[in-house]
Amino acid sequence: MSKQEGTPALPGNTEVTNRAPQAFAGEKKYQEIFRVANTTRNQLCPVRDIVARISDKWSMLAIFALGGYGKLRFNEMKYKIGDISQRMLTVTLRNLEADSLVTRTVFPEIPPRVEYELTPLGYSLMEQFVLLVDWAELNEEQIMKFRKLQIRN
Template sequence: METKAIATDKKFQNIFEHANATKNGVCPVRDIIARISDKWTLLSIYALGGYGKMRFNELKHRIGDVSQRMLTVTLRNLESDGLVLRKVYPEVPPRVEYELTDLGLSLMHQMEYIIDWANTNSQEIIKRRKKVGNKK
Protein backbone atom coordinates (compact mmCIF):
# COMPACT_ATOMS: atom_id res chain seq x y z
CA MET A 1 0.00 0.00 0.00
CA GLU A 2 2.81 2.40 0.87
CA THR A 3 4.53 1.76 -2.47
CA LYS A 4 1.33 2.72 -4.31
CA ALA A 5 1.05 5.92 -2.24
CA ILE A 6 4.64 6.84 -3.04
CA ALA A 7 4.05 6.23 -6.76
CA THR A 8 0.91 8.39 -6.64
CA ASP A 9 2.75 11.13 -4.76
CA LYS A 10 5.51 11.05 -7.38
CA LYS A 11 2.94 11.23 -10.19
CA PHE A 12 1.40 14.39 -8.71
CA GLN A 13 4.82 15.86 -8.00
CA ASN A 14 5.76 15.33 -11.66
CA ILE A 15 2.63 17.20 -12.76
CA PHE A 16 3.65 20.24 -10.70
CA GLU A 17 7.26 20.05 -11.81
CA HIS A 18 6.16 20.01 -15.45
CA ALA A 19 3.72 22.88 -14.85
CA ASN A 20 6.37 24.97 -13.13
CA ALA A 21 8.89 24.26 -15.90
CA THR A 22 6.41 25.63 -18.47
CA LYS A 23 5.46 28.82 -16.62
CA ASN A 24 6.08 30.95 -19.71
CA GLY A 25 4.30 28.47 -21.95
CA VAL A 26 1.05 26.61 -21.61
CA CYS A 27 0.93 23.69 -19.22
CA PRO A 28 -1.44 21.23 -20.90
CA VAL A 29 -2.77 19.85 -17.62
CA ARG A 30 -3.53 23.28 -16.14
CA ASP A 31 -4.99 24.50 -19.43
CA ILE A 32 -7.35 21.55 -19.83
CA ILE A 33 -8.34 21.42 -16.15
CA ALA A 34 -9.12 25.15 -16.23
CA ARG A 35 -11.35 24.64 -19.26
CA ILE A 36 -13.33 21.65 -17.97
CA SER A 37 -13.59 22.44 -14.28
CA ASP A 38 -16.14 25.24 -14.23
CA LYS A 39 -19.63 24.28 -13.13
CA TRP A 40 -21.38 24.99 -16.44
CA THR A 41 -18.97 22.80 -18.35
CA LEU A 42 -19.35 19.97 -15.87
CA LEU A 43 -23.13 20.27 -15.82
CA SER A 44 -23.34 20.49 -19.62
CA ILE A 45 -21.23 17.37 -20.07
CA TYR A 46 -23.15 15.48 -17.43
CA ALA A 47 -26.54 16.51 -18.86
CA LEU A 48 -25.55 15.54 -22.41
CA GLY A 49 -24.11 12.27 -21.13
CA GLY A 50 -27.18 11.48 -19.08
CA TYR A 51 -29.90 12.54 -21.52
CA GLY A 52 -28.11 12.19 -24.86
CA LYS A 53 -28.56 14.45 -27.87
CA MET A 54 -30.39 17.68 -27.04
CA ARG A 55 -31.32 21.00 -28.50
CA PHE A 56 -30.07 24.19 -26.85
CA ASN A 57 -33.25 25.07 -24.92
CA GLU A 58 -33.71 21.51 -23.70
CA LEU A 59 -30.14 21.48 -22.41
CA LYS A 60 -30.65 24.88 -20.80
CA HIS A 61 -33.79 23.56 -19.11
CA ARG A 62 -32.01 20.42 -17.85
CA ILE A 63 -29.15 22.43 -16.35
CA GLY A 64 -31.47 24.97 -14.77
CA ASP A 65 -30.04 28.32 -13.77
CA VAL A 66 -27.50 28.82 -16.57
CA SER A 67 -27.90 31.96 -18.68
CA GLN A 68 -28.27 31.70 -22.43
CA ARG A 69 -25.00 33.53 -22.96
CA MET A 70 -23.05 31.35 -20.53
CA LEU A 71 -24.42 28.15 -22.07
CA THR A 72 -23.55 29.44 -25.56
CA VAL A 73 -19.96 30.19 -24.51
CA THR A 74 -19.67 26.84 -22.73
CA LEU A 75 -20.94 24.86 -25.72
CA ARG A 76 -18.62 26.73 -28.10
CA ASN A 77 -15.65 25.89 -25.89
CA LEU A 78 -16.70 22.26 -25.62
CA GLU A 79 -17.15 22.05 -29.37
CA SER A 80 -13.75 23.64 -30.06
CA ASP A 81 -12.10 21.15 -27.67
CA GLY A 82 -13.77 18.23 -29.45
CA LEU A 83 -15.92 17.22 -26.49
CA VAL A 84 -19.29 18.18 -28.00
CA LEU A 85 -20.61 17.77 -31.51
CA ARG A 86 -22.91 20.52 -32.78
CA LYS A 87 -25.13 19.49 -35.66
CA VAL A 88 -27.13 22.05 -37.63
CA TYR A 89 -30.03 20.78 -39.72
CA PRO A 90 -30.90 22.73 -42.89
CA GLU A 91 -34.44 23.57 -41.87
CA VAL A 92 -36.36 26.80 -41.41
CA PRO A 93 -35.86 27.76 -38.67
CA PRO A 94 -32.55 25.89 -38.32
CA ARG A 95 -32.54 23.04 -35.83
CA VAL A 96 -29.33 22.59 -33.83
CA GLU A 97 -28.54 19.59 -31.67
CA TYR A 98 -25.66 18.94 -29.30
CA GLU A 99 -24.22 15.62 -28.22
CA LEU A 100 -21.06 14.34 -26.59
CA THR A 101 -18.30 13.00 -28.78
CA ASP A 102 -16.40 9.87 -27.77
CA LEU A 103 -13.85 12.17 -26.13
CA GLY A 104 -16.63 13.92 -24.24
CA LEU A 105 -18.08 10.59 -23.12
CA SER A 106 -14.68 9.49 -21.85
CA LEU A 107 -14.48 12.69 -19.78
CA MET A 108 -17.99 12.16 -18.44
CA HIS A 109 -17.03 8.67 -17.26
CA GLN A 110 -14.11 10.16 -15.34
CA MET A 111 -16.43 12.78 -13.85
CA GLU A 112 -18.60 10.01 -12.41
CA TYR A 113 -15.97 9.45 -9.71
CA ILE A 114 -16.11 13.09 -8.63
CA ILE A 115 -19.91 13.18 -8.72
CA ASP A 116 -20.14 9.95 -6.71
CA TRP A 117 -17.65 11.37 -4.21
CA ALA A 118 -19.69 14.59 -3.91
CA ASN A 119 -22.92 12.64 -3.39
CA THR A 120 -21.31 10.37 -0.81
CA ASN A 121 -19.71 13.21 1.16
CA SER A 122 -22.21 16.04 0.70
CA GLN A 123 -23.88 15.67 4.11
CA GLU A 124 -20.53 15.74 5.91
CA ILE A 125 -19.38 18.79 3.95
CA ILE A 126 -22.66 20.66 4.56
CA LYS A 127 -22.45 19.82 8.26
CA ARG A 128 -18.91 21.19 8.46
CA ARG A 129 -19.85 24.33 6.53
CA LYS A 130 -22.63 25.01 9.00
CA LYS A 131 -20.27 24.41 11.91
CA VAL A 132 -17.70 26.88 10.50
CA GLY A 133 -20.49 29.35 9.64
CA ASN A 134 -21.70 29.33 13.26
CA LYS A 135 -18.23 30.36 14.48
CA LYS A 136 -18.31 33.64 12.53
Protein backbone atom coordinates (compact mmCIF):
# COMPACT_ATOMS: atom_id res chain seq x y z
CA MET A 1 0.00 0.00 0.00
CA SER A 2 1.40 3.40 -0.96
CA LYS A 3 1.44 6.42 1.31
CA GLN A 4 -1.38 8.88 0.56
CA GLU A 5 -0.75 12.58 0.67
CA GLY A 6 -1.91 14.10 3.95
CA THR A 7 -2.12 10.74 5.73
CA PRO A 8 0.30 10.23 8.62
CA ALA A 9 2.49 7.22 7.98
CA LEU A 10 2.50 6.00 11.55
CA PRO A 11 2.61 2.24 12.15
CA GLY A 12 -0.50 2.25 14.38
CA ASN A 13 -2.63 4.39 12.06
CA THR A 14 -5.28 2.04 10.69
CA GLU A 15 -8.18 4.54 10.75
CA VAL A 16 -10.27 4.69 7.58
CA THR A 17 -12.13 7.82 6.60
CA ASN A 18 -15.31 7.44 4.57
CA ARG A 19 -15.98 10.28 2.18
CA ALA A 20 -19.67 9.51 1.65
CA PRO A 21 -22.14 9.12 4.50
CA GLN A 22 -22.83 5.55 5.40
CA ALA A 23 -26.08 4.17 4.01
CA PHE A 24 -28.68 3.43 6.63
CA ALA A 25 -30.05 -0.07 6.97
CA GLY A 26 -33.32 0.41 5.08
CA GLU A 27 -32.00 2.44 2.18
CA LYS A 28 -32.46 -0.27 -0.46
CA LYS A 29 -36.02 -0.96 0.72
CA TYR A 30 -36.92 2.74 0.52
CA GLN A 31 -35.37 3.04 -2.93
CA GLU A 32 -37.45 0.07 -4.07
CA ILE A 33 -40.64 1.60 -2.65
CA PHE A 34 -39.89 4.83 -4.48
CA ARG A 35 -39.07 2.98 -7.71
CA VAL A 36 -42.32 1.00 -7.63
CA ALA A 37 -44.34 4.11 -6.79
CA ASN A 38 -42.84 5.98 -9.74
CA THR A 39 -43.27 3.17 -12.23
CA THR A 40 -46.93 2.78 -11.27
CA ARG A 41 -47.84 6.47 -10.97
CA ASN A 42 -50.12 6.35 -14.03
CA GLN A 43 -51.75 3.13 -12.86
CA LEU A 44 -53.61 2.15 -9.74
CA CYS A 45 -50.91 1.77 -7.11
CA PRO A 46 -52.33 0.09 -4.01
CA VAL A 47 -49.75 1.62 -1.69
CA ARG A 48 -50.36 5.17 -2.94
CA ASP A 49 -54.11 4.61 -2.78
CA ILE A 50 -54.04 3.30 0.78
CA VAL A 51 -51.63 5.95 2.05
CA ALA A 52 -53.71 8.71 0.44
CA ARG A 53 -56.86 7.31 2.03
CA ILE A 54 -55.53 7.06 5.59
CA SER A 55 -53.12 9.98 5.79
CA ASP A 56 -55.54 12.88 5.71
CA LYS A 57 -56.10 14.65 9.01
CA TRP A 58 -59.74 13.61 9.37
CA SER A 59 -58.99 9.90 9.01
CA MET A 60 -56.18 10.16 11.53
CA LEU A 61 -58.36 12.08 14.00
CA ALA A 62 -61.27 9.66 13.61
CA ILE A 63 -58.93 6.72 14.23
CA PHE A 64 -57.46 8.40 17.31
CA ALA A 65 -60.94 9.28 18.62
CA LEU A 66 -62.11 5.68 18.29
CA GLY A 67 -58.83 4.31 19.61
CA GLY A 68 -58.87 6.63 22.58
CA TYR A 69 -62.52 6.47 23.52
CA GLY A 70 -63.67 3.10 22.15
CA LYS A 71 -67.12 2.78 20.59
CA LEU A 72 -68.58 6.14 19.67
CA ARG A 73 -71.79 7.32 18.12
CA PHE A 74 -71.59 9.73 15.21
CA ASN A 75 -72.31 12.92 17.17
CA GLU A 76 -69.97 11.87 19.98
CA MET A 77 -67.19 11.48 17.45
CA LYS A 78 -68.05 14.79 15.79
CA TYR A 79 -67.83 16.46 19.20
CA LYS A 80 -64.50 14.76 20.06
CA ILE A 81 -62.90 15.72 16.74
CA GLY A 82 -64.21 19.27 16.88
CA ASP A 83 -64.10 21.27 13.67
CA ILE A 84 -65.10 18.51 11.24
CA SER A 85 -68.27 18.97 9.23
CA GLN A 86 -71.01 16.35 9.29
CA ARG A 87 -70.46 15.64 5.60
CA MET A 88 -66.69 15.18 6.00
CA LEU A 89 -67.13 12.87 8.99
CA THR A 90 -69.65 10.80 7.03
CA VAL A 91 -67.28 10.47 4.07
CA THR A 92 -64.33 9.69 6.35
CA LEU A 93 -66.18 6.99 8.27
CA ARG A 94 -67.49 5.39 5.07
CA ASN A 95 -63.95 5.23 3.67
CA LEU A 96 -62.55 3.77 6.90
CA GLU A 97 -65.36 1.24 7.00
CA ALA A 98 -64.78 0.30 3.34
CA ASP A 99 -61.12 -0.36 4.16
CA SER A 100 -62.10 -2.50 7.18
CA LEU A 101 -60.49 -0.12 9.65
CA VAL A 102 -63.78 0.75 11.35
CA THR A 103 -66.96 -1.22 11.99
CA ARG A 104 -70.39 0.36 11.95
CA THR A 105 -73.06 -1.30 14.05
CA VAL A 106 -76.71 -0.31 13.64
CA PHE A 107 -79.03 -1.22 16.50
CA PRO A 108 -82.70 -1.84 15.66
CA GLU A 109 -84.10 0.84 17.95
CA ILE A 110 -86.26 3.88 17.44
CA PRO A 111 -84.51 6.14 16.73
CA PRO A 112 -81.78 3.90 15.30
CA ARG A 113 -78.55 3.87 17.26
CA VAL A 114 -75.30 3.57 15.28
CA GLU A 115 -71.90 2.96 16.85
CA TYR A 116 -68.46 3.04 15.30
CA GLU A 117 -65.48 1.09 16.54
CA LEU A 118 -61.95 0.34 15.38
CA THR A 119 -61.25 -3.11 13.99
CA PRO A 120 -58.02 -4.94 14.85
CA LEU A 121 -56.66 -3.62 11.54
CA GLY A 122 -57.66 -0.10 12.61
CA TYR A 123 -55.87 -0.52 15.93
CA SER A 124 -52.74 -1.71 14.14
CA LEU A 125 -52.85 1.42 11.97
CA MET A 126 -53.33 3.61 15.03
CA GLU A 127 -50.16 2.12 16.52
CA GLN A 128 -48.27 3.31 13.45
CA PHE A 129 -49.85 6.76 13.73
CA VAL A 130 -48.65 6.90 17.33
CA LEU A 131 -45.06 6.54 16.08
CA LEU A 132 -45.62 9.49 13.76
CA VAL A 133 -47.16 11.57 16.56
CA ASP A 134 -44.26 10.69 18.86
CA TRP A 135 -41.82 11.82 16.17
CA ALA A 136 -43.74 15.09 15.69
CA GLU A 137 -43.74 15.78 19.44
CA LEU A 138 -40.03 14.98 19.69
CA ASN A 139 -39.15 17.35 16.85
CA GLU A 140 -41.81 20.05 17.13
CA GLU A 141 -39.56 22.61 18.85
CA GLN A 142 -36.87 22.34 16.18
CA ILE A 143 -39.41 22.48 13.35
CA MET A 144 -41.22 25.49 14.83
CA LYS A 145 -37.92 27.36 15.26
CA PHE A 146 -37.07 26.67 11.63
CA ARG A 147 -40.52 27.85 10.50
CA LYS A 148 -40.08 31.12 12.41
CA LEU A 149 -36.72 31.65 10.71
CA GLN A 150 -38.31 31.05 7.30
CA ILE A 151 -41.05 33.59 8.01
CA ARG A 152 -38.47 36.25 8.93
CA ASN A 153 -36.46 35.71 5.74
